[in-house]
Amino acid sequence: MEGGSETPKLKLDIINISQTSQIQFGLRTEDYQRYRQYLTRRLLRVRKALKTSLGKKVYQNKINDPKNVIDARYLLIVLLKTERAWAYAMDLKKQDEQEDAPRKHHHMERRFLKAEKHALQLEKFCVATCDDYTIAEAQAYAASIKAARYTNIQQWVQARDENIVAKAIFELLIEIGDSSLKQIYEKKIEESQTIDRYCQYNLRHAGNIPDPINTNDLISNIKSKLSKNIQNKETSLPMETITWRSKQIKVSEKVRTQMVTYDSIEKEFNKITGDHLKRYPYFDKMIAQLIQIERVIKNDFINIERQNIKSKSVKSEIELENQKTLLSFVVYHKMKYLYERNQILSKIFFRFLNGEKSQEDLSISRKKKKVGVQDLVRIYGDQIKIFTSMVDNRPDTSSSASSLVASKDNEAQLLLLRSYRIYFIGLNLLAAKKWSETNATIEKILSNVQQIKKITKSQDIVKSATDLEDLVNKVKSQIHANAFMEQLSTNEDLKNQMNSLTIQSSEKSKDLLSGIENYDASFLEEKKLVEYPPQLQPTTTKPMFFDLAFNSCEFPSLENRKKAQSKGLFGFWK
Template identity: 30%
Template sequence: MAADKKNEGKLATVDGNHSTDEGLGLEILQIIKDSQQQHGLRHDDYQRYRRYCASRLRRLRKSLGFKMGNRHKFTEKKITVDVLSDSRYLLLVLMEAERSWSYAMELKQEAIAEPRKRYHSLARLRKAAKHGERLEKLCECPRVDARTKLEAQAYTAYLTGMVEFELQQWTPAVEAFNKCKTIYEKLASAFTEDLAVLYHQRVEEISPNIRYCAYNIGDQNAINELMQMRLTGGGGGFMAEKLEALITQMRAKQAATMSEVEWRGRSVPVKVEKVRIFLLGLADNEAAIAQATNEETKEHLYETLLSECRDTIQVVREELKAEAKQRERGPDPHSGKVSNLQFLHSYLTYIKLCTVVKRNENMANMLQVKLKEPQAADNKRGPRPQDLIRLYDIILQSLAELSTLPGVEKDNTFQGEVVLKMLVYKAYRCFFIAQSYVVVKKWSEALVLYERVLKYAREIQSKSKTLNNSLKDLPDVQELIADVNAEKYSLQASAILDIDDTAEVPSQQQVKDNKPLSECLETFNLNHTLVRKQANLVHFPPDFEPIPCTPLFFDLALKHLAFPPLNNKVMKQKDKADKIEQKRKDDKVEQKCQGGLTGYIKGIFGFGNT
């Protein structure tokens, strides 16, 4: 709501008609971008944005008094040039176009699972384009300023181009997008930096659509530009899906010429089309990852490659199951040898595991750079050595799986390369475990682990003499040895300083903390702990102290004394008790006699006692 008032506040001016000296004005692109970013489109939530547009339309109609009838009857009202006395009327038409556009995008998302919704999506997109045309016609009024007219024309051209793009009418679509691009480029050159950045962003959003249309028209050079945009992360959302589908379609055309693949000195026929498509695009994907400069783009490309690899491996697994069923039916002449399909499965698994290793190594390199940077002053937690340990654990696990792939168990060269790689990553993992011990000041454990790193490094150097080409894609071991030597000297110095600090602290604490104030009243001591709430004043609870016991008395004359007889007192007490009991019995008989026959009967049945 606050953002809405801010945007609507841009329309307000000195006089009450929301106009300027030049005429009515509306920052169309600025309002659209702010509304979209604040109400769902940052997370591709088109439904939320549509609801926002509907509620804002309701507020605008209420503030303008431009209601469509009442709650009982709908009466349509059209905004004409004669009514156009306030810029909010232009905003009203703009929000109607945005509501239709967001509904079209929402239906397009749902059309992936329900194809029938594509027709409804096209209808809403056409309606958005009609609202855009209405806005452009209203802006032709002389009271509207020149900038608003140009922005309305660009907005209408964009919506028209989207409609033609969805209908696969490539020539009208590229004409509309080029018109939109030209207007925004001119506006960017005419205004300040902030607005120029906004207009240039819109041009970058339109560029993938223009190149895609040009490719479909017949421009073969456009595909290279699209691939470059894919590397830089351009063309998000639905355009990215179209680009991936286009690349897959191109690879499918090339896959018809591919018949086999060679790995570890063995040629394997490739009969499955999906496998051929993946293997053809593997070199392009690796080149794209190598050329990518943005880390987010590189991570996205790694994830895309891994996803394609998993899907391809799943297809080969299905073929392996069918092959296993055929083997069960009859004897297999090649029972002692790994089949071509199984060897192809091993090759694809090798590609997947190597990609996992490269991705985690790239993430580890990023974290190492951040670890060396000085920590920021804010309270945000930066990277720690423990984060790197987890990455190297995943790398070692992937390398262990490589050594167990069917078809390469007896390949000594391959196994030696895997063992060498594992030693390199074990050394790095051990180095960062030592770093984590340094953080918690466990000096002896860290020093032992540094020595273990040097042991791994010497072993790597001895084994790399026979495998010269195996270390070219691995991290530099010499750099690791230099880091370990530097860290060892730093560790020894820190350990010595830490021992000196710990030796001074107990003596101070013994003077200040262990003795309470009641025991050092005769000496002056500047102790700041005495002014705190938990000052050490006395020992509490107090210690136990020995006290003298009470003397013991022994009655030695007890057996030599004769006590007087007590028989008379006992008999008196007994006679007294008998008299009391006899008196109680006489009282009961007297009560029964006074009651007559009724009392006697009550006495018999026990009612007289109540």
């Protein structure tokens, strides 16, 4: 205490630093030698920065008194020494299993003991100089190191009890700790569960299973120290956390203030039901607010990426993933409201094209003086992009049965939007009197409609597809009539054929098929559709015909045309 003010408490992310170092420097492939060599180099760098190098010329005593710990980097030195001793022990254990060398086994035990010694020293320093959260992490870390040592020397009861302590503290930190470290704590709990099962298995074989240690007093003590964190969590500010894709994400203060404004607008919007005239202005307000939130999140995202370039850690990677998830939440809702707004606008524009104008429609589209087919083509082009982005950022990305049905519905809806866009493009081509191109768009729409009905079972989507099919069929007959009239005006042969048509016939038809080119109804007297049996007609002879009939034909004998062969010795010269 100096001048009536307390010395500030130190803070060190023990679990984050250890896990990040292990993942980045060798333990992904269980290369313990590479990991401890990295720790040695890092220890040297930290000692040089603190000017506490232990050289031969100028010897400096090691810091063993917590009063001399005035910087968090002194705690980092003890943590790195613990990790180095543990990594050396694990490397010797791996070699002992492969070579069965007794000396390496004894060396391994000494290294585990040294790691335990450094872990207890780290816990002692943290209790004296650090905040309560760092103390809890140090206790859990020391318990896990001790559990590893007891497991190695086959003291199953002590290993189980230390493992239970570490697991209980990690479970408490998940509840009241930093949300960005939740995944790291869960991973440590999974590791402790594996060790716990191994200890229980060996204890069952030993036959004597004592009761496990009671951690209620320890957890209640840690909870009482971390009561401020618990109170802050219970009295959290509105929109401080966002739940999206089964994740609970804590947002920054800048994002939170923007989210509160958005939430108030959304609540007012949800109160209004059925009235498009009153709901429509809220779409622009919510979309504008979500765009501002998106801009703030992207700036935070860029800052985290820049920090990762300098020093990447597991915590920063988790924060980056949380920012991506939060950005997905904002983009989904922005696209959702933009999609609903454009759907209302497209229906109003379509009514304008059909000459149906109401006062409500005019008030919504007051900025648009004249509506054309090209406006609807543009709107549906935007709708395709918006809907695709909305599907990419949807809340449910699992592979369950309900999500598979939803994905099929999304595929059908996207195909329906494309079909509507093609329909309005076809109307543009129809206005330009391009009949063949318009007919091609119609055939494409009809094939899309049939495909939509096969993909989805949603009644709304099928109804919209059926309505589109009815619109297309109306246009289809108009296209065929206009195309025929244009061809009639340009093609002289067709024009002459049409002029030569008459409803009177010089000959009476005996059946329907023979009089199909005239309008004579005399075949009704004979009551015949076709002449049966039909008259014989000459057929061109081809080799294929004879090849097929060869086995059924009886050919005339040609024996009498053969010349008689002469017999005798001189018959050849006759």
